[in-house]
Amino acid sequence: xxxxxxxxxxxxxxxxxxxxxxxxxxxxxxxxxxxxxxxxxxxxxxxxxxxxxxxxxxxxxxxxxxxxxxxxxxxxxxxxxxxxxxxxxxxxxxxxxxxxxxxxxxxxxxxxxxxxxxxxxxxxxxxxxxxxxxxxxxxxxxxxxxxxxxxxxxxxxxxxxxxxxxxxxxxxxxxxxxxxxxxxxxxxxxxxxxxxxxxxxxxxxxxxxxxxxxxxxxxxxxxxxxxxxxxxxxxxxxxxxxxxxxxxxxxxxxxxxxxxxxxxxxxxxxxxxxxxxxxxxxxxxxxxxxxxxxxxxxxxxxxxxxxxxxxxxxxxxxxxxxxxxxxxxxxxxxxxxxxxxxxxxxxxxxxxxxxxxxxxxxxxxxxxxxxxxxxxxxxxxxxxxxxxxxxxxxxxxxxxxxxxxxxxxxxxxxxxxxxxxxxxxxxxxxxxxxxxxxxxxxxxxxxxxxxxxxxxxxxxxxxxxxx
Ligand code: FAD
Numbered sequence: 001x002x003x004x005x006x007x008x009x010x011x012x013x014x015x016x017x018x019x020x021x022x023x024x025x026x027x028x029x030x031x032x033x034x035x036x037x038x039x040x041x042x043x044x045x046x047x048x049x050x051x052x053x054x055x056x057x058x059x060x061x062x063x064x065x066x067x068x069x070x071x072x073x074x075x076x077x078x079x080x081x082x083x084x085x086x087x088x089x090x091x092x093x094x095x096x097x098x099x100x101x102x103x104x105x106x107x108x109x110x111x112x113x114x115x116x117x118x119x120x121x122x123x124x125x126x127x128x129x130x131x132x133x134x135x136x137x138x139x140x141x142x143x144x145x146x147x148x149x150x151x152x153x154x155x156x157x158x159x160x161x162x163x164x165x166x167x168x169x170x171x172x173x174x175x176x177x178x179x180x181x182x183x184x185x186x187x188x189x190x191x192x193x194x195x196x197x198x199x200x201x202x203x204x205x206x207x208x209x210x211x212x213x214x215x216x217x218x219x220x221x222x223x224x225x226x227x228x229x230x231x232x233x234x235x236x237x238x239x240x241x242x243x244x245x246x247x248x249x250x251x252x253x254x255x256x257x258x259x260x261x262x263x264x265x266x267x268x269x270x271x272x273x274x275x276x277x278x279x280x281x282x283x284x285x286x287x288x289x290x291x292x293x294x295x296x297x298x299x300x301x302x303x304x305x306x307x308x309x310x311x312x313x314x315x316x317x318x319x320x321x322x323x324x325x326x327x328x329x330x331x332x333x334x335x336x337x338x339x340x341x342x343x344x345x346x347x348x349x350x351x352x353x354x355x356x357x358x359x360x361x362x363x364x365x366x367x368x369x370x371x372x373x374x375x376x377x378x379x380x381x382x383x384x385x386x387x388x389x390x391x392x393x394x395x396x397x398x399x400x401x402x403x404x405x406x407x408x409x410x411x412x413x414x415x416x417x418x419x420x421x422x423x424x425x426x427x428x429x430x431x432x433x434x435x436x437x438x439x440x441x442x443x444x445x446x447x448x449x450x451x452x453x454x455x456x457x458x459x460x461x462x463x464x465x466x467x
Pocket of ligand 1: 012013018035038040041043044048049050052114115116117145146166281312314323
């Protein structure tokens with residue numbers, strides 16, 4: 001085993017998995033090279049988490065401006081300068097990418113602009129952006145190649161210029177008058193929320209019986225009703241058969257209940273999921289185990305090939321930035337001789353809707369499926385002062401508690417700041433907290449966090465603010 005200072009580590013991909021892995025490896029003394037074919041920050045910073053939230057923030061401000069009338073504040077919105085929305089979004093993205101570039105320098109990580117593929121188990125062939133090629137040999141290699149939008153085999157999608165993926169939908173030239181979203185997963189639902197706030201007529205078509213398959217069903221149903229009440233048309237158990245050209249936009253043929261119905265839309269967002277971006281790596285040539293491009297790893301993020309690790313979206317499992325980063329730290333630590341293990345139990349899922357939706361741990365459906373004895377605690381945000389101030393008390397919090405040991409199995413929040421509130425719940429699950437631990441912590445007043453405690457109290461049938 002080499003001393004850390006002599007261990008040459010390669011990281012393929014500069015997304016939230018790769019750049020975090022690179023920093024962690026450098027902190028532990030590794031000599032780190034990060035190879036990125038496109039832009040540092042990966043999907044997340046350039047065409048994912050950050051740009052979507054910037055657009056959603058603008059959309060929310062627009063809604064809030066209207067809703068402030070309830071407080072006697074009458075704001076007249078003259079117009080939405082879409083070019084400026086785009087410019088602000090791009091500026092935020094550029095600032096964050098610049099921040100990552102700075103972090104690479106500060107940690108003495110060599111960044112190579114180019115595409116990497118395996119020449120052998122320890123050597124990468126790098127085709128650099130300047131056209132030159134170089135073979136580089138390393139002691140450890142961490143693959144963080146990420147993912148790209150999947151294109152479904154729906155006739156007409158590829159040919160129609162009005163069909164875009166999430167990247168296209170983040171940089172429309174103008175706000176579309178109508179948008180049909182194929183896929184009711186997180187990306188589809190977030191962009192549906194944003195554009196409907198900008199006045200776009202939005203229709204969501206989902207093949208499964210429910211939206212957001214990984215989220216708690218009861219709260220998802222609540223969210224659906226709220227979205228519908230705001231004018232988003234949602235169809236589940238509905239399959240897009242084909243897309244045809246139209247004089248304006250596209251005609252989308254959707255099968256619902258055995259009948260095919262046409263829907264006209266100016267733009268069509270195809271958001272049916274993402275696929276791993278591992279083709280260029282040449283995994284099979286060096287025997288790195290994968291399932292159709294999805295790299296197989298153990299809980300130390302090790303592949304079957306010694307000294308080669310893989311993390312993040314390129315595993316094709318949980319495609320979330322914070323998961324990629326957490327796995328990145330584990331891979332880097334193991335590459336530098338530590339003994340770290342990835343545990344996904346505390347991983348929160350967040351959806352930036354109105355109100356926000358977040359969950360961690362087991363859903364009620366999952367607890368049932370696993371045959372675990374559980375009790376539920378629910379608290380409506382209508383009974384929480386801060387929520388009432390912020391959004392009229394829309395939403396609720398739901399705890400799933402193990403009956404035998406009273407441990408927190410899962411928490412699901414639909415409400416203002418849900419994506420921030422879920423942090424406490426992730427900590428609770430990580431520490432194997434019981435419902436009594438949540439109850440024992442005094443939660444500040446007036447906050448939405450009080451409702452987290454109240455939902456825990458409700459699981460014990462002792463909530464204070466509901467009858
Ligand atoms: P990526 O971010 O995809 O980075 C991989 C990098 O590797 C890319 O930069 C790519 O160019 C590079 N690369 C690939 N192959 C090679 C090669 N052979 N050589 C050199 N470089 C290579 N997640 C959240 O947690 N929260 C959100 O709110 C959220 N919102 C999202 C919204 C949208 C619209 C999208 C599309 C995604 C969103 N995600 C969100 C998912 C999140 O962006 C990804 O889970 C995350 O970026 C994965 O990180 P990664 O490092 O594994 O891969």
